[in-house]
Amino acid sequence: MVSHHLPTDVLMSYAAGTTPEAVSLVCATHVTLCATCRQHLFDLEDVGAALFDELSDTSGDEALLEAVMQRLDEPVPAAEQAMPSLPADMPTLPRPVLDQMARGGGAARWRNFTPGLRYIDLPIGLHGHPARLVQADPGEIIRRHTHTGMEYSVVLSGAYVDAQQHYVRGDVAVWDQKHRHQVAIDGGEVCVSLLVAEGPIVPLTLAGRLVGVFKKF
Amino acid sequence: MHPRASSIRTPVEMMNLALIHHRAPDEHPELRTMGWSRPGCIARSCHNEPTLTGPDASLNDLARAVAVDRDQRAFRTLYRHYVPRLRAFLARRGTDGAMLDEVIQEVMLTLWHKADQFDPKRASLTTWVYRIARNRHIDRVRSESRPELNPDDPALVPPTSPLPDDQVALGERLGVLREALPALPPEQASVLRQQYFEDKTMAAIAAESGVPVGTVKTRARLALKFLRDRLRRTRPEELE
Numbered sequence: 001m002v003s004h005h006l007p008t009d010v011l012m013s014y015a016a017g018t019t020p021e022a023v024s025l026v027c028a029t030h031v032t033l034c035a036t037c038r039q040h041l042f043d044l045e046d047v048g049a050a051l052f053d054e055l056s057d058t059s060g061d062e063a064l065l066e067a068v069m070q071r072l073d074e075p076v077p078a079a080e081q082a083m084p085s086l087p088a089d090m091p092t093l094p095r096p097v098l099d100q101m102a103r104g105g106g107a108a109r110w111r112n113f114t115p116g117l118r119y120i121d122l123p124i125g126l127h128g129h130p131a132r133l134v135q136a137d138p139g140e141i142i143r144r145h146t147h148t149g150m151e152y153s154v155v156l157s158g159a160y161v162d163a164q165q166h167y168v169r170g171d172v173a174v175w176d177q178k179h180r181h182q183v184a185i186d187g188g189e190v191c192v193s194l195l196v197a198e199g200p201i202v203p204l205t206l207a208g209r210l211v212g213v214f215k216k217f
Numbered sequence: 218m219h220p221r222a223s224s225i226r227t228p229v230e231m232m233n234l235a236l237i238h239h240r241a242p243d244e245h246p247e248l249r250t251m252g253w254s255r256p257g258c259i260a261r262s263c264h265n266e267p268t269l270t271g272p273d274a275s276l277n278d279l280a281r282a283v284a285v286d287r288d289q290r291a292f293r294t295l296y297r298h299y300v301p302r303l304r305a306f307l308a309r310r311g312t313d314g315a316m317l318d319e320v321i322q323e324v325m326l327t328l329w330h331k332a333d334q335f336d337p338k339r340a341s342l343t344t345w346v347y348r349i350a351r352n353r354h355i356d357r358v359r360s361e362s363r364p365e366l367n368p369d370d371p372a373l374v375p376p377t378s379p380l381p382d383d384q385v386a387l388g389e390r391l392g393v394l395r396e397a398l399p400a401l402p403p404e405q406a407s408v409l410r411q412q413y414f415e416d417k418t419m420a421a422i423a424a425e426s427g428v429p430v431g432t433v434k435t436r437a438r439l440a441l442k443f444l445r446d447r448l449r450r451t452r453p454e455e456l457e
Contacts, residue, residue, distance in 0.1 A: 009434045016413045017351035025364040035376035048413050049344035050394035055305035095367040
């Protein structure tokens, strides 16, 4: 049961079409898994449509109409994308995530960051930092850290605890750079999340900083 | 039946007239030559038609004629209805010249090719066209992909409880919103329009209007609360 939802201003920007594509991916993924925010999105899209309906600019449309009529018989390019080949341990992914993996092409496989933490980069990102799927083993703790900008995540399987809040499949978290947190994988299941951040994580513990000397996540 | 209705030959013509008279008579001067002078003159007769219960229903009928009969006349009517809106929408997002015409053509061609995918039980046709225009703009002008909800996704989680039964019927939602918009306080309406039309983030709107971003978000939230309350037949203030 989803209990962490998208903030209204983020969902509104998504309905208006002003979110960067990686944030749109977070929104599309969450509304696939959350019926409440999906209805909220439909309300916001109807507001957009009502505003759109008030507009009018009738300059030079008849010539363009004939150009469109000439093109009605043009063949339509097939839009179907091949389903990406996924690791066997991947949970059921929402279509917006699958679509991005299909765009990435080839067989997706987990890359190790640390022994208990793996990731797959998606072909889109935020400020040059890739959106990614992150897989963490049971008991894994991502030590106290912050981010250089906004951070968005949606749980796709398993569960984690952050600031005493429990996050399960479908739950979304949106944090700004002021949020310093530690994420602990909860329960006996591997946790997979979609993670979009404006920059690499900034570790706040000694151990984290030592790892950070060698790798950026 | 209206005495002049005998000059109308086909259901599509009937729908065209009903649509145009409801929505935008002054944009379609050719109708006056067919004998209709003012909006509303055939409203009552078209309400007696079982398939025509309002402007959005007429648009749905035209979309069905395009989908099922590949009806080019219905398509022309939809074109004349939507293109002035599309042109203004794209211009306000900063699109002009050849690119603006190209995006308009692509939106209308998408309507022609995908009309069979439009489901009037899920959204109004105007909302469907708005989504296409928004996404084509992102694709062509911003050169980004648009991750979208897929209504046929097997991963889609259905609602755990049905929608409350005080919801305004789907076919009436846009009409309710159109009526509610002029009642918004100007500063809230302004944030809403900038957000939806001008492709501006909340931070950009705040910087331009010289107010904190928190104020912009509050205005947007208040505007949305007001509008969403109108989409329920029982409004919170009526319960008190």
